[in-house]
Amino acid sequence: MRASHILVPTLRETPADAEITSHIYMLRAGLIRQLAKGLYTWLPLGLAVLRKVENIIREELNNAGAMEVLMPVVQPAELWKESGRWDVMGPEMLRMKDRHDRDYCLSPTHEEVVTDLVRNVVVSYKQLPCNIYQINTKFRDEIRPRFGVMRAREFVMKDGYSFHLEEETFEETYRAMFNAYGSILSRIGLEYRAVEADPGSMGDGESHEFHVLAESGEDALAFSPNSDYAANVESAEAISTIDRPLPTAEIEKISTPGILTIEAVSDFLGIAPSRTVKTLIVEGSKGPVALVVRGDHTLNEAKASRLPLVKSPLTFLKEEALLRDTGVTKGSIGPIQLGIPIFVDHSASNLADFTCGANEAGFHFSNVNWGRDVDLTESVDIRNVQEGDLAADGSGLLEFKRGIEVGHIFKLGTKYSDSMGATIQDRSGKNTPFVMGCYGLGVTRIVAAIVEQHYRDETMHWPIQVAPALVHLVAVNNVKSEQVREAAFSLYSRCLDSGIEIYFDDRDERPGVKFADADLVGLPYRITIGERTLANGVVEFQSAGKEIEFLTADEAIQKLINANEGSS
RNA sequence: CGGGGUAUAGCGCAGUCUGGUAGCGCACCUGCUUUGGGAGCAGGGUGUCGGGAGUUCAAAUCUCUCUACCCCGACCA
Numbered sequence: 335m336r337a338s339h340i341l342v343p344t345l346r347e348t349p350a351d352a353e354i355t356s357h358i359y360m361l362r363a364g365l366i367r368q369l370a371k372g373l374y375t376w377l378p379l380g381l382a383v384l385r386k387v388e389n390i391i392r393e394e395l396n397n398a399g400a401m402e403v404l405m406p407v408v409q410p411a412e413l414w415k416e417s418g419r420w421d422v423m424g425p426e427m428l429r430m431k432d433r434h435d436r437d438y439c440l441s442p443t444h445e446e447v448v449t450d451l452v453r454n455v456v457v458s459y460k461q462l463p464c465n466i467y468q469i470n471t472k473f474r475d476e477i478r479p480r481f482g483v484m485r486a487r488e489f490v491m492k493d494g495y496s497f498h499l500e501e502e503t504f505e506e507t508y509r510a511m512f513n514a515y516g517s518i519l520s521r522i523g524l525e526y527r528a529v530e531a532d533p534g535s536m537g538d539g540e541s542h543e544f545h546v547l548a549e550s551g552e553d554a555l556a557f558s559p560n561s562d563y564a565a566n567v568e569s570a571e572a573i574s575t576i577d578r579p580l581p582t583a584e585i586e587k588i589s590t591p592g593i594l595t596i597e598a599v600s601d602f603l604g605i606a607p608s609r610t611v612k613t614l615i616v617e618g619s620k621g622p623v624a625l626v627v628r629g630d631h632t633l634n635e636a637k638a639s640r641l642p643l644v645k646s647p648l649t650f651l652k653e654e655a656l657l658r659d660t661g662v663t664k665g666s667i668g669p670i671q672l673g674i675p676i677f678v679d680h681s682a683s684n685l686a687d688f689t690c691g692a693n694e695a696g697f698h699f700s701n702v703n704w705g706r707d708v709d710l711t712e713s714v715d716i717r718n719v720q721e722g723d724l725a726a727d728g729s730g731l732l733e734f735k736r737g738i739e740v741g742h743i744f745k746l747g748t749k750y751s752d753s754m755g756a757t758i759q760d761r762s763g764k765n766t767p768f769v770m771g772c773y774g775l776g777v778t779r780i781v782a783a784i785v786e787q788h789y790r791d792e793t794m795h796w797p798i799q800v801a802p803a804l805v806h807l808v809a810v811n812n813v814k815s816e817q818v819r820e821a822a823f824s825l826y827s828r829c830l831d832s833g834i835e836i837y838f839d840d841r842d843e844r845p846g847v848k849f850a851d852a853d854l855v856g857l858p859y860r861i862t863i864g865e866r867t868l869a870n871g872v873v874e875f876q877s878a879g880k881e882i883e884f885l886t887a888d889e890a891i892q893k894l895i896n897a898n899e900g901s902s
Numbered sequence: 903c904g905g906g907g908u909a910u911a912g913c914g915c916a917g918u919c920u921g922g923u924a925g926c927g928c929a930c931c932u933g934c935u936u937u938g939g940g941a942g943c944a945g946g947g948u949g950u951c952g953g954g955a956g957u958u959c960a961a962a963u964c965u966c967u968c969u970a971c972c973c974c975g976a977c978c979a
Contacts, residue, residue, distance in 0.1 A: 343912085343913095345912095345913060345914095346913070346914085346928065346929080346940070347913055347914050347928080348913095348914085349913075349914085350908085350913090350914070350915090350971095350972080351908095351971065351972055352972095353972085353973080368971090370970080370971090371970080371971070371972095424977090424978080426977095426978070474978090476978080477903085477976085477977055477978070478975095478976095478977085478978095480972085480973090531979095543979095739979080742979075808938095810937080810938055811937055811938085814937075843940090844936090844937060844938090844939085844940075844941065845937070845938045845939065845940095846937095846938080846939040846940045846941080847939085847940050847941095848938095848939090848940090849938080849939045849940080850939065850940045851940090853939090862938080864938060865938090866938065867938095874938095
């Protein structure tokens with residue numbers, strides 16, 4: 335690549351509308367340009383990175399037994415009506431009509447199309463398992479696109495789907511894909527964690543998210559330093575291993591005028607918030623339901639809304655309804671004689687001699703004990719985990735980090751094969767729905783994640799495998815100096831001949847401008863050619879972050895060849 | 903969808919309150935000089951002041967309206 339021949343519109347100043355590191359960098363270094371909200375053009379340097387990431391994904395998936403296809407992005411509504419998702423999908427799916435007034439959509443995902451393909455094409459169980467993927471553009475009309483290509487509306491995604499006769503072979507493929515994702519992210523040079531995840535609307539089976547660790551990540555992850563255990567904080571299981579101690583004191587009703595919060599109660603009584611419980615009233619399918627968590631814990635709404643009696647999505651009871659239905663007011667609620675179903679979080683249920691509201695304005699009970707003072711109906715997991723909690727696998731105390739979700743793999747079961755009548759004859763000749771898996775990997779988001787993780791000390795440090803090019807050749811005054819020009823072009827073509835990806839700054843620019851751009855782009859190596867060193871028969875050779883070496887052109891090229899080999 | 907903000911040259915911004923015919927830095931174009939860390943001198947404005955409507959002798963500026971973009975939240979995963 336020659337700078338005089340490609341568009342690399344670097345920016346001296348930070349664009350006003352960019353917030354996070356990767357967005358700022360990608361705009362400033364000339365990798366991308368925004369067309370409209372959530373829509374980006376990938377310019378040559380950015381595209382080079384994108385293609386490298388794609389190719390690593392291809393190699394690893396092909397190795398793992400998957401096959402690549404390319405499916406249409408514009409899809410007929412019929413398929414989506416068949417699966418039932420035409421009505422289920424909200425406005426995030428962009429819909430349109432063709433000239434015959436037929437409905438189409440711009441695909442946010444490809445389950446329907448791939449299921450349709452396989453039901454028509456796969457005719458024998460002997461062709462299974464069938465593992466299909468594509469690297470394609472997706473469109474999701476996100477409510478709020480942001481952070482550049484990190485959360486764009488149009489983006490490149492690798493989506494894979496596997497089809498199986500039975501669970502066992504599915505598990506095998508799921509494991510293979512899980513491992514392939516690890517290989518992909520490792521090869522790209524990303525520090526990542528695979529975490530247990532909530533499959534959400536995608537199914538009810540096993541599900542794992544792959545997160546690239548970064549401060550700017552949108553998700554909080556909880557993990558054990560002593561094992562592989564890791565989970566999204568939103569779905570991490572909270573456990574309590576302590577056995578409930580025996581009561582040591584008699585229940586006591588205390589006047590607590592004007593004291594309405596856990597903080598105020600613990601201050602007033604001089605006890606830790608973890609010695610209190612808070613009682614939250616939410617709407618339920620058969621009237622209000624009480625949820626009890628320890629004073630220092632927070633309710634996990636997703637967990638709570640999965641309780642059978644609780645309405646989903648979780649809705650807190652309004653003040654008026656609270657008074658009408660339970661006769662109590664906010665700030666003095668407690669589980670004793672509440673008269674509605676109560677779910678108690680494990681940690682709260684293991685408390686003895688705790689403090690809670692007395693269901694009477696201005697009063698609390700202290701030294702309350704389950705069983706003795708109030709029935710313990712049901713102990714459940716309804717809170718968010720906290721840093722320092724025991725990990726669900728018991729291996730250690732949870733630590734939190736932030737992550738960027740770049741991949742998510744799901745077990746789909748027979749959700750789509752059932753609704754779309756995708757069946758296969760088993761060995762006994764019986765028609766049985768395919769068992770399916772689904773494997774997503776955000777390719778454009780990975781590029782942003784690479785930047786987030788490798789931008790340090792005011793500059794980008796591209797991992798060799800995914801750098802836009804291996805080496806940045808800065809020719810000092812190449813337009814005026816014939817000697818420099820000849821040496822630079824010679825080195826450039828020799829690199830091309832040796833399969834070295836080189837970005838040659840042959841512009842008629844002052845050296846300072848070229849150096850500044852080279853610093854900004856941040857390629858792994860830099861070679862500077864100028865009259866000064868050429869007089870000694872050498873060029874300047876620099877690995878990112880290291881001292882400059884003076885080498886002959888031959889030596890420099892040999893070093894690059896070695897670096898190239900080392901990276902593949 | 904709710905709240906807040908912004909929209910003036912390729913980029914960053916001033917001018918808007920108080921209406922008077924478009925401005926700064928960088929970039930860009932021409933010439934000369936310069937040339938190892940974002941050059942100097944001289945010349946050049948490249949603009950639908952986001953769009954539309956209105957008030958006015960006169961609108962970047964005031965009014966109404968639409969749109970786009972950014973931030974926070976809700977939503978989604």
